[in-house]
Amino acid sequence: MTDERHDTLFDLLTKQAIEGVDQAELVQLKALAGELNYEVDDSFDIAASAVALACIDDIEPMPASLMARLTASADEHFGVTSTEQPVEDLQPTFEFEPKRSFLGWLGWAVAAAACVALAVNIWFTRSQPQGPTVAGGPTPTASPAKPDLKAQFDEMMASPNMIKAKWSPAGAKDVSGEVVWSDAKQTGFMRFRGLPVNDKTKEQYQLWIFENAKLEEYPKDGGVFDITAEGDVIIPIDAKLATKDPKVFAITVEKPGGVVVSDRKKIAVLAKAETITS
Amino acid sequence: MADSILKRIAEGDRNAVQECLNKYGGLVWSIARKLLRDQDDAEDAVQEVFVDVWKNAARFDETQASETTFIAMIARRRVIDKIRHSARRISADSLDDVLLEPFTRSDKAMQISVEAEEAAKAMRTLRPEQQQVLRLSIVQGMSHQEIADATGMPLGTVKTHARRGLVAVREVLGVRGNLQEATV
Numbered sequence: 001m002t003d004e005r006h007d008t009l010f011d012l013l014t015k016q017a018i019e020g021v022d023q024a025e026l027v028q029l030k031a032l033a034g035e036l037n038y039e040v041d042d043s044f045d046i047a048a049s050a051v052a053l054a055c056i057d058d059i060e061p062m063p064a065s066l067m068a069r070l071t072a073s074a075d076e077h078f079g080v081t082s083t084e085q086p087v088e089d090l091q092p093t094f095e096f097e098p099k100r101s102f103l104g105w106l107g108w109a110v111a112a113a114a115c116v117a118l119a120v121n122i123w124f125t126r127s128q129p130q131g132p133t134v135a136g137g138p139t140p141t142a143s144p145a146k147p148d149l150k151a152q153f154d155e156m157m158a159s160p161n162m163i164k165a166k167w168s169p170a171g172a173k174d175v176s177g178e179v180v181w182s183d184a185k186q187t188g189f190m191r192f193r194g195l196p197v198n199d200k201t202k203e204q205y206q207l208w209i210f211e212n213a214k215l216e217e218y219p220k221d222g223g224v225f226d227i228t229a230e231g232d233v234i235i236p237i238d239a240k241l242a243t244k245d246p247k248v249f250a251i252t253v254e255k256p257g258g259v260v261v262s263d264r265k266k267i268a269v270l271a272k273a274e275t276i277t278s
Numbered sequence: 279m280a281d282s283i284l285k286r287i288a289e290g291d292r293n294a295v296q297e298c299l300n301k302y303g304g305l306v307w308s309i310a311r312k313l314l315r316d317q318d319d320a321e322d323a324v325q326e327v328f329v330d331v332w333k334n335a336a337r338f339d340e341t342q343a344s345e346t347t348f349i350a351m352i353a354r355r356r357v358i359d360k361i362r363h364s365a366r367r368i369s370a371d372s373l374d375d376v377l378l379e380p381f382t383r384s385d386k387a388m389q390i391s392v393e394a395e396e397a398a399k400a401m402r403t404l405r406p407e408q409q410q411v412l413r414l415s416i417v418q419g420m421s422h423q424e425i426a427d428a429t430g431m432p433l434g435t436v437k438t439h440a441r442r443g444l445v446a447v448r449e450v451l452g453v454r455g456n457l458q459e460a461t462v
Contacts (some may be wrong), residue, residue, distance in 0.1 A: 007441070014441045015422070018415045020358040042351065046343045047448035048416050049350040050397035052309065055417040062307040066321050067299060070328055074295045077332055257317045 005032055005175050018043035061256040065206065065221040071241060072220075149234045150212065153189040156180045163246055167192065181237065188237040190249070200226045203253050210240060210248035222249065224258050282345050288336035295332065298349075302331075305346065306353045313357045313419040323360045327353045342453060347393040361419065393451055400450035401443075408443035411436055 012029040015021055021029060033040050156162055163181040174194040181188030190207065198204060207222030223238025286294035305367065306327050310320040330352050338348050401409055414420045414428070422440065426433040 010441050010445060011437050014308075014437075014444045017444065018358075018440060019421050020362045022362075041341065041453075043448050043453040044444060044449075045351045045355065046347055046393065046453050047363065047397070047444050047451055049343075049354055049411055050393035050451060051346050051401065051416045051444070051447055052345065052354060053350055053394035054398040054401060055413060056305075056308060056312075057393075058308065059304040060308045060311060062299075062303040062324065066307070066324060067303060069321075070299055070303070070325060072291070073325060073329065073330070074299070078290065078292050078295060079331065104362075 005036060008032060008186075009036060009038060013040070013044045017048040019081065065208075065258045066131050069221060074243070096168045134242075148188065149236065152172075153180065153191060153234050156182060156189060159237055163188070164248060167249075177232075181236075181243070181246055183244055186239065186242065188239075190237060190251075191232070192227065192235070193232045195251075197227050197230055198253070200256060202256070204256050205238060206252050206254045208250040209237075209243055209246045210250070211244060211246050220246075221258075224254070282338065282340060284331070284338040284345055284348065287336070298331065299328065301345070302349050307349065309350060309353045310357050312417070314360060319352055319360060323353075323357050326360075327356045330356055344392050344407040352365065396451050397447050400447040403450075404443050404446055405439075407431070407435075408439045408446070411439040412443045412447075415440055 009029065009032040012021060012025055012032070016029065029040070032038070091111055126142065148178070157164065157180050159176065159182075161184070163179075163183065163184075165179040167175060167177045167179070175192065176194065177190065177192040179188065179190050204224045206224045209220040209222045212219065220243055221240045223240065224240070225235050227235075229232055282287075282293050283298045287298060289438045296355070302322075306324050307320070310323045311317075314320045314323055331349055334352060338345065338431045341353070344346075389395065401412065404412070410429070411425055411431075411451075421430065422433060422436045425431070429436070431439075
């Protein structure tokens with residue numbers, strides 16, 4: 001009988017470490033542990049984790065956007081004010097270091113964009129401006145067209161107390177459009193004219209939002225999105241964290257799903273927003 | 279000997295937090311991506327894992343496990359919790375490959391942690407069915423029932439292989455508790 005109870009207890013401890021247990025199983029586990037004077041510890045979890053580590057195929061770098069969110073989260077957790085860097089420090093530079101911060105990379109990217117103008121121009125010539133269409137939303141998956149996006153965009157653009165900005169090409173020609181953001185609603189839209197259709201299996205666009213005019217070290221991730229239609233398109237902003245009074249919006253082209261640190265040199269397009277004065 | 283990153287985090291060293299992210303970010307991300315195919319779920323899980331790591335840094339006991347294994351344990355617990363609160367998924371990896379693949383990754387394991395190396399050694403001493411069940415459950419994230427369905431083994435047999443396999447690994451690691459498996 002005791003062996004059966006031992007086996008059941010060990011089955012439950014194994015299951016807990018491997019796939020988790022439900023409430024009833026947890027109650028049973030605690031009851032059996034009490035009956036058998038077994039002090040539940042981390043030993044099964046440690047064993048399962050060691051097996052997982054032993055079997056791991058490859059360590060994949062964490063997306064830079066996620067790293068940035070974690071760093072910001074750490075700052076909040078530990079009550080540290082994030083480091084800010086003055087705009088004037090962001091002078092374009094051709095120096096390239098593989099592990100530079102996003103901020104340093106952004107400055108480099110602005111300058112680098114000019115150097116890849118020829119390639120970018122070829123890429124951009126595929127665009128044929130047409131009447132406004134609505135592209136897929138800011139998700140890695142193909143999104144169905146949403147006819148009301150244009151109306152929502154126009155309504156926000158016409159509303160007071162909105163953050164508005166317009167795209168200025170950073171090395172690439174023929175890309176224009178606007179950004180509108182509502183702090184109160186925590187929603188916004190981007191309108192692009194001439195941003196090329198991307199092959200989402202190979203690369204995706206990603207929005208970065210800077211809340212400080214001094215351009216903080218780690219901007220907020222505004223979401224990954226696809227351009228699925230040529231010409232004039234509207235994309236909803238998918239800010240991952242609460243965003244207040246954004247000052248700068250930047251678009252990069254990244255691997256599917258977002259940035260990987262080792263891919264920083266694969267820059268095709270960078271667009272930077274400036275506040276509209278009307 | 280330098281203090282561990284977790285000990286420094288427990289003492290409020292902000293620099294250690296960034297070191298922790300730099301050193302273990304890829305590992306935690308890889309664990310999450312392996313078991314949670316959805317990118318958003320994986321990102322959410324990783325954020326929750328690191329908050330757990332910061333909150334539990336003081337619990338780290340280097341006599342029980344290495345820092346790497348401790349963080350992997352926290353990551354697995356959070357990911358398992360995530361899986362249990364959503365529809366279960368089976369890894370998209372070829373099941374045939376997993377079923378047939380022998381355990382041969384000691385070289386990789388040696389680079390990750392002492393426990394991983396020991397676990398690799400322990401895995402090689404297990405019966406093939408036990409290795410298979412542990413790989414399918416721990417690495418591929420399959421439930422016991424899913425393994426039974428996929429392999430044709432009775433559910434009770436799957437449970438027994440998992441239990442005996444994990445207990446054997448646990449004993450090799452020297453982390454066994456105050457009860458021992460009667461027969462392995």
